[in-house]
Amino acid sequence: MQGCNSASISFIIKQGFVACRAGHQDPSVVGYSQEDLALPNSLFDLFTSWSVKHRKTYASPKVKVKRYEIFKQNLRHIVETNRRNGSYWLGLNQFADVAHEEFKASYLGLKPGLARRDAQPHSSTTFRYENAMNLPWAVDWRKKGAVTPVKNQGECGSCWAFSTVAAVEGINQIVTGKLISLSEQELMDCDNTFDHGCGGGLMDFAFAYIIGKQGIHTEEDYPYIMEEGYCREKQPQSNVITITGYEDVPGNSETSFLKALAHQPVSVGITAGSRDFQFYKGGIFDGSCGVELKHALTAVGFDSDNGQDYIIMKNSWGKNWGEQGYFRIRRGSGKPEGVCDIYKIASYPIKNVPGWGP
Template sequence: MKLLAMVLVLLFSLFTVLSARHLSNNDEVNEMFSSWLVKHSKIYHSFVEKTKRFQIFKDNVNYIQQHNFGNNSYKLGLNKFADLSLDEYHLLYTGAKKIDSKHKFNNVRSDRYSIHSSDVLPDSIDWRTKGAIAAVKDQGSCGSCWAFSTIGSVEAINQIMTGDLVTLSEQELIDCDTRFSQGCNGGYMDHAFEFIINNGGIDLDKDYPYTGTDGRCNITKKKIKVVSIDNYEDVPVNNELALQKAAANQPITVTIEASGQDFQFYTSGIFDGSCGTNLDHGVVVVGYGTEEGKDYWIVRNSWGAEWGEEGYIRMERNIEDKEGKCGIAMAAFYPVKYDPNPPTPSPSPSEPTHP
């Protein structure tokens, strides 16, 4: 009986693989590719490039199909990354730099969100429903996630403290916060918070709009300070309960490892897939909850609303590893705001950008 059971398992596994491979060997995958090209307005400038992209697309279809045949808590799909290899995706769409002692600001560690025996935390929270979260943004093929992750939590704390939700400028950080961060080549969220504090605030997105490229710092725009923060602090490291306490009070800037294919093609469900703690992507925790006994974080990404669950991913929460899923509890920050925002600036004449 054991031998028969093993044979049946092997046959089922073989059938699953062959079924997925069958799809990539017939006309259906060509039709899928053609439809995908139209949907995402993709144009290749040579036959060689199109052939290369088709092969990558075909391999990704196989990977997605094999995953979705399995009994998993999340699904994968053909999103805008479907013609990118894993290395290309990682190079173009992550960008948070791992914070080491050389680049770490010595900000005062706070016990604001340390865990105490008297703490009673809500079972769930979603800051989107409270009006604290702006629409999902898209960093494009610029490694600026660090800027989006920082701005996301600043927009949120400003709404919590003032009642006004305004969208702020990631581009100002990319262009002007250049002491250690490198724009589209990656950056540090703690330095971004420090920049906003030292500058006395940050401008609106509509006034200093996103371009998805490295630019020169516009001094005129840099002087326009619409929203300010007073400080930023770290969530106690490697402690998901502390992160839960923090997220119950405000959205939190976090760093995760997002370099795997399952993250690349995530479409829906609670992500409990394989990932490590090589932190490379900045995102925002905007809440948490539980579904059918499985705890999760609600995480806002910056890859547009077509990725994941309308721009969000639910990631497994309360796992055995103290670092959390994909290292989500390893490097988490939040802005602190007490004082009112700067006075509304009056229009000023154009000034040259900083070289």
């Protein structure tokens, strides 16, 4: 393969954004293919093209220069990471002009400490899938019609609400056969006893809110606005989707996690405070994660690729991030907590109806 031994970012650009990955060329590895744009003559040309693609505007030339400098630093990290990595790769996405500390402050929002500081969520101490046997080799709840399209939380730490809603959407479809997009905004506005809107929250508290209020409104009736608003929980003539309980997956147990995921989508907290996670583009992630449980996603399946086992995760940063908004993370790492601590905090809603159960 030509061009993989250069340390120059500009060289990578002139080669059509090719990077080394497991002995193969992938011209979209930093977010563009050769068809997306003519090869730029400079990094600033690339920045300009990226700005147009992601509809970025800046308040002043000074702000634009600042964002350009951040863009260059992020691009260097992407190129250097892709050169030495084989299982996953990074790419230019909508966060390419965002400094990493800014990113962590604005787009992460899991607050597991709430359970210790404010109150313990009243989750069942049982695990209904404990005795599940003969698990399938692979599950993909997207293919089973239990996953709504990828959503976008925007510049708000509301990942906890999106993770909660995706899990409830999943179990509701599994039980009723109807896939209905539900309202993250209701949780943002109304679930404020222990959760804190854009300031972060915890899925167990959100499940408890939905139970206590006898349901959650649909996305159509209560749409997302990317910021906290006024609570409108009582809406006449509006349908709500109910759950009857929730349970925690036993911590640090991949087997328990897979048992639950084989039956329904699962809300998951992970350590996602790394630049690799910020710019994840594709592949099976087993890299740097960070040190704190800061982000929430929804596990929607598991499978294997060329002998590598992985979990399929739905994120809430839009389709421009990752694999069309999804994230594959390695399983079978041998660590009880899993890569990025994905087995530490996981839970799922329960929707009991006559004649249905595990």
